[in-house]
Amino acid sequence: MEIKVLSVVTSKYAPFYQDQCESLENKGVKINHISPSKQSPEQGMGGKGTSSRGVFDYAKAYTKILQNQSKDYDLVHVNNGLISALGLLQTTRPIVLTAWGSEFRDSSLKKINQLSSRLYDEVIVPSPSMIPEVPGDVSVVPFGIDTDLFKPIPQEEAREEIGWESNDNIVLFPYPPERGVKNFELASAVVESLSTETTLKTLSGVPHDRVPLYMNASDAVLVTSKAESGPMTVKEAACCNVPVVSTDVGFTNSVLRNVNHSYVCESKSQLSQRLEEVLDVGCRSDGRKFAEEWSLDRMGNELLNVYRKSLNE
CATH class of the missing domain: 3.40.50.2000 (Glycogen Phosphorylase B;)
Known part of the structure; x- marks a missing residue:
């Protein structure tokens, strides 16, 4: 019917x-x-x-x-x-x-x-x-999420496509910085606290079908939102096998609890610690294994x- x-x-x-x-x-x-x-x-x-x-x-x-x-x-x-x-x-x-x-x-x-x-x-x-x-x-x-669109791409290939330096430590804040609930101020403070030189990139005015390039080009995706229904970006990044470090909002805990090299954090210091770990290890995550479920x-x-x-x- x-x-x-x-x-x-x-x-x-x-x-x-x-x-x-x-x-x-x-x-x-x-x-x-x-x-x-x-x-x-x-x-x-x-x-x-x-x-x-x-x-x-x-x-x-x-x-x-x-x-x-x-x-x-x-x-x-x-x-x-x-x-x-x-x-x-x-x-x-x-x-x-x-x-x-x-x-x-x-x-x-x-x-x-x-x-x-x-x-x-x-x-x-x-x-x-x-x-x-x-x-x-x-x-x-x-x-x-569109698991055909959000999929792993070699980092070097993604960086070349969007013009990012191949050897830089790059963390992606996947929102425009002016969106208050996304808490760019906290993201910026977390990255500034890292012991290694790291560039924080933001995502603004990017067509949806090009977002996977920016995620795959990043060493990690950092979510510092104050409140969320999702956020969808957590599933999207994880499905690209990109490590995610996030505040405990929305469904982040249920999405990331079984994803390696991705963390849900309760404080700024924990965000900094976990992000530092991700950058030091330099590994991708394994969130793609949940593609069918998502x-x-x-x-x-x-x-x-x-x-x-x-x-x-």
Whole structure:
């Protein structure tokens, strides 16, 4: 049976969301998108801009959902609890919510999202660590990554392609430095504390399909975020067999616990110590062994199972 989905999302151009849709469409799911965001394709695919959502944008999204009530959809899937209220407008079909994480940790949104999530037929979380934060029964569907795109590339080849020096110690902070929640200040302090000369590179305005080159060109990926739903970059780097040193946010602990030469840390001093170890040893990680577990295909199958459950199939 073909399933037709009305998908409500903060930004339909986000690479992760695009990958999710492709994995479902490959399994025969038909998707129509509604988003209140003004974000452009260039911003969604790695540009420097940010999306914007005002009252008028939400009003337009409400109108679109109401207009779509009479159309031939089997269910509504709301991606991100920040817009969970939009899904509740639709009263004639099953509704599925994917909670990304931050919307249930933000004190100003937590109560509202906990109340609204109870009204959904199915709620999905990306990590077992989120189960206590979301009331009621939930399905755990880990975020998948494009394992064909994020794969090991010889470091020398990657550095030559992007113009990095072949002999430098290079650590990648995989975000624009101005994104406050990513905590570039801590990353910079950690690298400055190392005993060996090390260059800290940042990632800004890079198309999504070139990100694996920057990861593979690095000696390590450093994640110092204050809070995360994922972060997806941890899985992406690990799938390239690039060592990751990270703060304990999102699903980093569950992703990295069985990956060699990668560490989840509780303090700045621990981040510095573990990063120093990674650079001294000079080995790659072995995260690629989890490629099938982290694949988009597996995520698509698990989402499809949740859809069928909501439809009582």
